[in-house]
Amino acid sequence: MSFQTEYKKILSRLDATLTDCVPIGLPERLSESMRYSLLGGGKRLRPVLFLSTVSVYGKTPSDNDYLCACALECIHTYSLIHDDLPSMDNDDVRRGNPTNHIVYGEATAVLAGDALLNLAFELLARACACDAKYVGVLSEFARDSGALGMVGGQAMEFEQETDVDAVRLNKINSLKTGKLIEAAFVGGAIAADRACDIEKWRAIARSFGAAFQLCDDLLDSDTDERSLVAVLGTDRAKEELLRLEKETEELLDGIDGDTEFPKSIASAFLLRVTDGL
Numbered sequence: 001m002s003f004q005t006e007y008k009k010i011l012s013r014l015d016a017t018l019t020d021c022v023p024i025g026l027p028e029r030l031s032e033s034m035r036y037s038l039l040g041g042g043k044r045l046r047p048v049l050f051l052s053t054v055s056v057y058g059k060t061p062s063d064n065d066y067l068c069a070c071a072l073e074c075i076h077t078y079s080l081i082h083d084d085l086p087s088m089d090n091d092d093v094r095r096g097n098p099t100n101h102i103v104y105g106e107a108t109a110v111l112a113g114d115a116l117l118n119l120a121f122e123l124l125a126r127a128c129a130c131d132a133k134y135v136g137v138l139s140e141f142a143r144d145s146g147a148l149g150m151v152g153g154q155a156m157e158f159e160q161e162t163d164v165d166a167v168r169l170n171k172i173n174s175l176k177t178g179k180l181i182e183a184a185f186v187g188g189a190i191a192a193d194r195a196c197d198i199e200k201w202r203a204i205a206r207s208f209g210a211a212f213q214l215c216d217d218l219l220d221s222d223t224d225e226r227s228l229v230a231v232l233g234t235d236r237a238k239e240e241l242l243r244l245e246k247e248t249e250e251l252l253d254g255i256d257g258d259t260e261f262p263k264s265i266a267s268a269f270l271l272r273v274t275d276g277l
């Protein structure tokens with residue numbers, strides 16, 4: 001099966017589970033606002049990474065694995081809604097469409113983000129009720145998305161001085177963007193009963209996450225002067241991206257399983273901006 005076909009196959013079951021996971025009977029505007037961002041055309045990278053990590057070990061992802069994958073997408077979606085708010089990045093457009101608060105207003109957007117975060121942990125609790133191993137997944141997701149992870153990285157970004165250096169930017173990126181990617185890989189290993197490989201997956205996530213952030217910055221036509229690309233310069237940033245992508249694939253070789261699909265994800269998602277180098 002080609003990479004694209006396999007990715008689309010995972011997406012179709014994922015999208016069906018995501019569509020079903022928002023409860024019925026919610027206040028109408030809140031429900032619409034949650035669905036607008038959750039079902040609004042993201043790449044679903046983190047849930048696909050989670051499910052592909054389970055599959056590396058020859059396991060077919062179960063319904064509980066899909067609940068965890070959807071939980072990750074709910075957390076990611078909440079973070080994007082809140083990141084776009086006027087009090088944060090104040091962005092009007094995401095994925096080519098008006099941001100959540102532009103469509104539904106700031107109060108509803110805050111509540112939709114809050115509700116998606118709570119929904120994520122409800123989905124995880126459902127998986128835990130079936131199988132205690134998912135407690136490890138829940139706890140990994142909670143830590144990686146919280147004050148020691150994504151929220152902490154976002155806080156550091158707002159505390160940042162004007163004269164930024166590469167070391168501090170790498171730290172912020174490793175928390176703000178990297179930790180949810182780490183949750184996907186490490187959570188997948190726990191769900192596959194391979195907790196023994198966790199440290200290997202953390203190393204893979206560090207390379208993949210740093211490369212993903214660099215790629216995102218390079219694709220952003222509007223380069224933020226406090227981004228790593230601005231500090232390194234475009235050419236060095238592209239070289240670093242190539243190095244990190246290669247490192248990701250080499251680290252995947254150290255996993256005892258079939259890592260062809262995660263390797264294809266790495267090259268498809270991380271090398272979008274290095275053509276012509």
Ligand code: GRG
Binds near residue numbers: 078095213
């Ligand atoms: C508000 C707690 C809180 C955290 C926000 C996610 C985040 C932290 C900030 C987003 C800023 C940003 C654009 C970071 C670059 C990496 C990133 C997370 C890109 C968006 O992820 P994609 O490309 O998005 O996977 P899609 O649209 O595909 O879902």
